[in-house]
Amino acid sequence: MDSMDKSKKTAKRRKPNTSNPDQQQYSSTFPFLKLPAEIRNMIYKLVLATDDEIEFQRAYENREKGRFLIKRQRPHIITNNDINVKLLRVSKQIREEATVFLYSGNTFFFFSANTLPKFFSQYATHVRDIRSITLNVCHCSQAALEKAFSYLAFADRLERLCLHYQMSPRYTFQDNVDIFFWGSRYWLEAVGIRKGNKNAALQMITWPFELRTWAREHDGSKEEEHHRFQMAIKDLLR
DSSP states (O other): OHHHHHHHHHHHHOOOOTTSHHHHHHHTOOOGGGSOHHHHHHHHHHHHOOSSOEEEEEOOSSTTTTSEEEEESSTTOOOTTOOOGGGGGSOHHHHHHHHHHHHHSSEEEESSTTHHHHHHHHTTTTGGGOOEEEEEOTTOOHHHHHHHHHHHTTOTTOOEEEEEOOOOTTSOHHHHHHHHHHHHHHHHHHHHHHHTOTTHHHHHEEOOSOTTTTOSSOSSOHHHHHHHHHHHHHHHHO
16 A cells, blocks of 8 residues: 555656657747736737738638628738737737737728728728728719718728729719719818818828829929829818
8 A cells, every 4th residue: 555655656757758740849949928018018018019001801612702802902022020820829828919000000902992881980980090091992982982881981080091092984083073072071171070180081091093094195293283182172171
């Protein structure tokens, strides 16, 4: 009996076998969450933010059907800041800490006015953190324009809106101004009230392209045309 008791005690005192590679890997896991919050935030920015615009496409044929998946606008370009959203799946704490950096640190590109409302509906709890958006509203219907801008009002921390917009050759300059104004009015006024400046929304907008690419001749430069367009919208905001 004594020898059996001794063998049991010896077995309890045995140390785990550290020669097993799997055990070594597990025991050497880096204590990331023990790092200071400032350091973790720096890492989140490096991993989740990129200088490139990120585009979203819908999944149709896999288990993620109906959800949005990240699609880089220029997937063949790999940069040091290439985002890695897998980090958000590591743990609940990391997801809660890091998600804001994904939304606030990137420019979100929406290829059509119809895409933005769907994305905003799916990620409603995070869209208020978005700071920069590029939105293509060329050749969209008035209803789609109104819906996109009504949803855009929920991004209440937005700082920059790059608009791909073209005036229709079927209408006069003023008619095009009216179409854009009534389509975006809800957002223009919501931002104005929030900022205490009725022109605050217009100050966020950049126009990278000519508003009348279809015209053979223009009355002035691209910048002059943009200025004229915005001044006409300002007149309607009064």
